[in-house]
Amino acid sequence: MTTTMIQAQAVSDRVADGPLRIGTRTTPLALAQTRRVVDAIQARVPGLPVELVKIRTTADLWSGDLARIGGKSNFTKEIDHALVRGQVDLAVHSLKDVPGDVPLPAGTALAAYLERGDVHDVVVTRDGRPLADLPAGAKVGSSSVRRRAQIGLFRPDLVVERVRGGVDRRLEKLDAGEYDALLLARAGLERLGLADRVTEVLPTVWSDGATPAIVPAVGAAIIAVQVRTADAVITELAESFSHEPTAICATAERALLHALRGHCNSPIAGHCHITPDRQLSLVGMVFSRDGSQWVHAHRWGALDDPASLGVAVAGDLLHQGARRLIEATRK
Numbered sequence: 001m002t003t004t005m006i007q008a009q010a011v012s013d014r015v016a017d018g019p020l021r022i023g024t025r026t027t028p029l030a031l032a033q034t035r036r037v038v039d040a041i042q043a044r045v046p047g048l049p050v051e052l053v054k055i056r057t058t059a060d061l062w063s064g065d066l067a068r069i070g071g072k073s074n075f076t077k078e079i080d081h082a083l084v085r086g087q088v089d090l091a092v093h094s095l096k097d098v099p100g101d102v103p104l105p106a107g108t109a110l111a112a113y114l115e116r117g118d119v120h121d122v123v124v125t126r127d128g129r130p131l132a133d134l135p136a137g138a139k140v141g142s143s144s145v146r147r148r149a150q151i152g153l154f155r156p157d158l159v160v161e162r163v164r165g166g167v168d169r170r171l172e173k174l175d176a177g178e179y180d181a182l183l184l185a186r187a188g189l190e191r192l193g194l195a196d197r198v199t200e201v202l203p204t205v206w207s208d209g210a211t212p213a214i215v216p217a218v219g220a221a222i223i224a225v226q227v228r229t230a231d232a233v234i235t236e237l238a239e240s241f242s243h244e245p246t247a248i249c250a251t252a253e254r255a256l257l258h259a260l261r262g263h264c265n266s267p268i269a270g271h272c273h274i275t276p277d278r279q280l281s282l283v284g285m286v287f288s289r290d291g292s293q294w295v296h297a298h299r300w301g302a303l304d305d306p307a308s309l310g311v312a313v314a315g316d317l318l319h320q321g322a323r324r325l326i327e328a329t330r331k
């Protein structure tokens, strides 16, 4: 028997009493992402019965400003609990929504990362007008402190307002005229089959200093699978379909975030990619709330030590005053 066959047998035995239970948020985007994990699992273990255990998180239950309820893990806490208590066998997250400044719950780990999607942020308008054609005072919907700061840096004349709810709900609000534009993740729109709503793809690197660019969030466009480390069969299953280049970049970016000790109100951007000559390239930025102040660092590093690269870039940012910017945005 091949290892794959042995593993498939072990997984089937492990869940002999019922389906493999997968913890997921309930939004259409979360369910579309979890569907991809199911496909990866069933590619390994054909026909394996699965059950999606849909869990509402604090972020789904609270429609106000998340910063106001404070606390960590608003997108993950309830799913963490279900995993730790054994109510689900594994959990699926948008890595971007997994806090990087607090450790994962004891006994759990991220064991798989699906191949990263497109990390660009995009502008969506009703009538196809690009950002450059929006007049001063136009209302842009975004709840992300990172997007808000970076748009503010290039277009301080736009009014960025909070918008909550799933991507689908946000688009309805745009269409109803509540906003003139939205800033969203391209990957999210693509996974929902809504790529045709993209008006403009914003670059992730600054080119001429005039064209707005948005450096991605740490973990952007990465779907991560969390397991109980004591559950060897499920851990091994997850590891078997993890996409290694994505795992490497995720490790570098999260090491950066961890070393910065950011919090949910700190506008932090971090983006790692693998260069054609097989090196890691990591950019990190920290902004003031309105984007008027920022620090930037970039380093190359070895493919086999992404964590050290993350720590080094964080060190560069702290050296330039990142701590002061992070503390100023705490409240």
Ligand SMILES: NCc1[nH]cc(CCC(=O)O)c1CC(=O)O
Residues within 6 Å of the ligand: 094, 095, 096, 097, 167, 183, 184, 185, 186, 187, 188, 219, 220, 221, 222, 223
């Ligand atoms: N916080 C919500 C969230 N979490 C992950 C994505 C999109 C996909 C991704 O970047 O992983 C989104 C929506 C958005 O930012 O527009």
